[in-house]
Amino acid sequence: MATYNPEWLEFEKALGMRPVLNGSIENMVGQYSTIVALAKSQLPAQDSLVTTTDHKVKDGLTVRVYKPEGSSAGGKLPVCLYSHGGGWCLGDLEAEDPLCRAISQFSPCIVVSIDYRLGPKNKMPTMIDDCIAAWEWAWNAASELGGDQTKYFAAGGSAGGALSFGIAERLIADGKRSQISGIVALVPATLHLSNVPEEYVSAYNATNENVKDTPVINRETMETFYHAIDSDPTDPIQFPALSKNLASFPPTYLATCEFDPLCGDGKVMEIALKNASVKVWSDYYEGYPHYFWIFSCLSDSKRLHVVLKSENRLMYNGLMFFFSMAIADNAIKGFATLDALMKAHVLEGKDSWELRWNKEALELPVLRMASAKGVDKSRALTYAALWNQVVSLGHDVGYRDALKIHAIRAGVANKIKDLEAYELKIVKGYGFSMYKGEDAPTNNIEMLQSMDYRRDGNAPKDLPAKEKAEFYQRPDVQHLDMLIAQATRDIDDKPAEHLVRCKERQKLYTKKGNLLKSARKLFRENWFSTSYDEEALRQVQPREDEDKILPAKSRQIGRIF
Known part of the structure; x- marks a missing residue:
């Protein structure tokens, strides 16, 4: 009860x-x-940090x-x-x-x-x-x-x-x-x-x-x-x-x-x-x-x-993804469940709190290789696979630019031989970063904040109904549909007897899928080029100028050691 x-x-x-x-x-x-x-x-006495x-x-x-x-x-x-x-x-x-x-x-x-x-x-x-x-x-x-x-x-x-x-x-x-x-x-x-x-x-x-x-x-x-x-x-x-x-x-x-x-x-x-x-x-x-x-x-x-x-609202906080996996490994000291972590209170008079890794989890890769045999706990996900996954995640939450991967922490993705030298470089690019050391570099915090200017939650993930209908009316797409329909009739619900025809139909489906993928990409690029206001356009500059567009003031966030 x-x-x-x-x-x-x-x-x-x-x-x-x-x-x-x-x-x-x-x-x-x-x-x-x-x-x-x-x-x-x-409630405590009202302060003057907000004007009305x-x-x-x-x-x-x-x-x-x-x-x-x-x-x-x-x-x-x-x-x-x-x-x-x-x-x-x-x-x-x-x-x-x-x-x-x-x-x-x-x-x-x-x-x-x-x-x-x-x-x-x-x-x-x-x-x-x-x-x-x-x-x-x-x-x-x-x-x-x-x-x-x-x-x-x-x-x-x-x-x-x-x-x-x-x-x-x-x-x-x-x-x-x-x-x-x-x-x-x-x-x-x-x-x-x-x-x-x-x-x-x-x-x-x-x-x-x-x-x-x-x-x-x-x-x-x-x-x-x-x-x-x-x-x-x-x-x-x-x-x-x-x-x-x-x-x-x-x-x-x-x-x-x-x-x-x-x-x-x-x-x-x-x-x-x-x-x-x-x-x-x-x-x-x-x-x-x-x-x-x-x-x-x-x-x-x-x-x-x-x-x-939270520095980023939880609905857009990419770190929650990594917190979930860390909890699954019992990697965060003092917290056995994600729910327990989310109930943690910021100490009175502070704006952040520190989380620490359990020592036995320090060398475990967060993202791991998997096969039909299961997950290999000792092998980190390859750099290429990690790259593809994060680019996809970035696309889904509306980032215009491809996200570069730097470091989650030592032992993740490709092994980093010279961690100290690498940490000096991560301030120059995009990416989710956790740090190993006492202080997170301020420039990198600012970089993470600047990424927010490159994301738009309204960014289309698919063609709208009108554009999708127009896509299916295209002559090349209708021609493919006709060929697919003919192949389906030839197969006649007997794929085992028409293996060659099945392969031909699959190629037609793949070709049609690639056309749809290209149409989505073109629509998304056109959407970005017409929907950004002057300030957003100012933020989207060549990457070599990235250090010029960082926010002038950084805000304090929680640190993970």
């Missing part, structure tokens, strides 16, 4: 109550204010812009359009002000928090209309904000998570998919409980067993919210798991909680997106209720803080 995390139960005991929104919307207004005040009372300004977008709609310290002097920053939670009926700019400040400071990025109109006075789709208006305002104001238009993303929790998906749905419908590069949806509402598609019923019910009398919100709370804004259970704008455009959604991060009536919503959305081949990252908070992280006294609420302090 599932049980609450002991820390949460102690928290409730200290409060002398279970915080929950129930009753009418009028009743919930007071309850919500109490919960927000309680959450804010646990309020802007009126139109009658009834205001946004608050958060900028991290020094943003005006640096380069362009990602822009987050943040939609607060509250069941579309509660909340305002003040309620989640601390979280917006944290996102802006530790990402770092520019946050545009949306004070959308609320129910029950307003009905759907007023809320999503306001979010789209805010998005358009922020998009058009990119220059004034200092925002990088290749890195606009939507984020929010609960109802705000649903609105973030709604923004993507609207942008796709309006032919503006290229504007949004990601979604961060914390415990989002994605399905009306009365309209769960048959293929998702089992997954939805399996994760929604622990939703009776839950803290913060329960199922009755959600029913009250839905009724208050006249929700249409079949509307994909409000309930994104029903969308017909899921394959076009950008990379997404999802967080779900065990004791939450929206747990099933998040899990179904994760399944639906993965089925549509969308990249999804997720965290599941066992033993906790909806939105528990607003109470900073709980230790697991600090996990969000660790994510925000």
Whole structure:
């Protein structure tokens, strides 16, 4: 039987109550204010590392812009359009002000928090209309904000998570998919409980067993919210798991909680997106209720803080790939599982922490040769194979340029005879690097940061539907299709009797595949040449000039020894 995390139960005991929104919307207004005040009372005094300004977008709609310290002097920053939670009926700019400040400071990025109109006075789709208006305002104001238009993303929790998906749905419908590069949806509402598609019923019910009398919100709370804004259970704008455009959604991060009536919503959305081949990252908070992280006294609420302090957001952090393999080898001292590593807390007053290798793992290659007999633990993957794999990984996350491989650590890929001399050279190229020694060279940290200018998460990985249809209409492709069809008829489902014909057909398939590969490559190159703004073009310079375009200021990151 599932049980609450002991820390949460102690928290409730200290409060002398279970915080929950129930009753009418009028009743919930007071309850919500109490919960927000309680959450804010646990936070330290506000610092001046983030500046804010309020802007009126139109009658009834205001946004608050958060900028991290020094943003005006640096380069362009990602822009987050943040939609607060509250069941579309509660909340305002003040309620989640601390979280917006944290996102802006530790990402770092520019946050545009949306004070959308609320129910029950307003009905759907007023809320999503306001979010789209805010998005358009922020998009058009990119220059004034200092925002990088290749890195606009939507984020929010609960109802705000649903609105973030709604923004993507609207942008796709309006032919503006290229504007949004990601979604961060914390415990989002994605399905009306009365309209769960048959293929998702089992997954939805399996994760929604622990939703009776839950803290913060329960199922009755959600029913009250839905009724208050006249929700249409079949509307994909409000309930994104029903969308017909899921394959076009950008990379997404999802967080779900065990004791939450929206747990099933998040899990179904994760399944639906993965089925549509969308990249999804997720965290599941066992033993906790909806939105528990607003109470900073709980230790697991600090996990969000660790994510925000990461030099690169986890959804784009290539090092996580190597962490996973290191954990599998028991190579990192003090951590037996990746989950344990991700729960590690940054010490108070520090911006990083150190990880150390277990001595017995120092000479193990991280990436190994494999054959039909299995993996050879003592043989490192060849340089050529490693090169091909990382180039592919770079392509998948949107890097324009081929990535050069330097060193993961001693013993990986080709053996490095003169490690000290090699470390002096790695600052001149691209690549993922871990270091053996006390201090990582600052220039190399800057190089890793500069790589971010060469990546665009919107970079196409395949031909869009229109271009793909045009490809299949090409005379040379249609001619190949005709020859393949004739060969298939000749084989007549008897390949053993027509081996020569089978080989001829395979050659035709290969030729067609190569044509498609060339068409994809050409489309991708054309996309890059027309989609980069002036700043991105300035960054894409000949490699011999690379040291001239490094960011002027480096930021501290975790080190691995």
